[in-house]
Amino acid sequence: MPLLGLIGYPLAHSFSPAYFKQKFKDENLLDWDYQAFPIENLEALPELIYSQTDLIGFNVTIPHKTEVLKYCHTLSEEVDKIGAANFILIDPKTKLLSAYNTDYFGFSKSLEAWYNGRGRALVLGSGGSSKAIQYALDNLNISHDGCGRNGEINYSNVDLNQYDLIVNCTPIGMSTYTLHQTDVLDLPYDQINNSHCFYDLVYNPENTSMMQRFAARGARVKNGIEMLHLQADKAWEIVKNL
Secondary structure (H helix, E strand, O other): OOEEEEEEOOOOOOOHHHHHHHHHHHOOOOOOEEEEEEOOOHHHHHHHHHHOOOEEEEEEOOOOOOHHHHHOOEEOHHHHHHOOOOEEEEOOOOOOEEEEOOHHHHHHHHHHHHOOOOOOEEEEOOOHHHHHHHHHHHHOOOOEEEEEOOOOOEOOOOOHHHOOEEEEOOOOOOOOOOOOOOOOOOOOHHHOOOOOEEEEOOOOOOOOHHHHHHHHOOOEEEOOHHHHHHHHHHHHHHHHOO
16 A cells, blocks of 8 residues: 655644545555554654555655655755755655755645735745745745744834735744744834735744734734645645656
8 A cells, every 4th residue: 555644743633644635535546555653753754655665755754854864865956956845755665855845836826826026035044944935035026034032033023014924934923933932033023014925934823923913003014824735736736757
């Protein structure tokens, strides 16, 4: 039975198992399965791969999108440039891992259909997702800055008036993310107005607290569910082209 999976921690928020199982059903692949593997420490990855003999590939979510590359033997062109992966293929004979990034593809397609601005973008966060989003913005010729807790531009000193597109690439606001006792970043929300567009990669809940704060001040807001669908479709395309 061909098996696909998902690694990350935590995983209760993920739509992937239900989404891929529906794909299997739609394409009459009744012998395929998809399982979530909550791995807090990636040192457990080799054992997982060798114990799950039917596993041919897996999606990667927080917090492993960057560190997983240490275990990969082949990097796609976009992974080499981004420095993060969200989908891994496993050679069934050699168990060698090939890394791909479909996050940038999903975000690019979703953003193009929603945002037609020509201003500067601000990318919130410094993890694997933010690396993919910055790569996508580069390819779309949208100038951008990164913003993190401790960067030169950080949450306490950022001037949101300098940007018209703001993208949240952190897990803050995710329904199952409890490492921080807040569901919003400490941003100067009083600077937000109807010239801003806010794209939150979080999709569960559908309307995050940060989306509500931006919308209350007139900004256009969008969650990450469309991006998730598009990146999952791209990963499935990779699997089917094996």
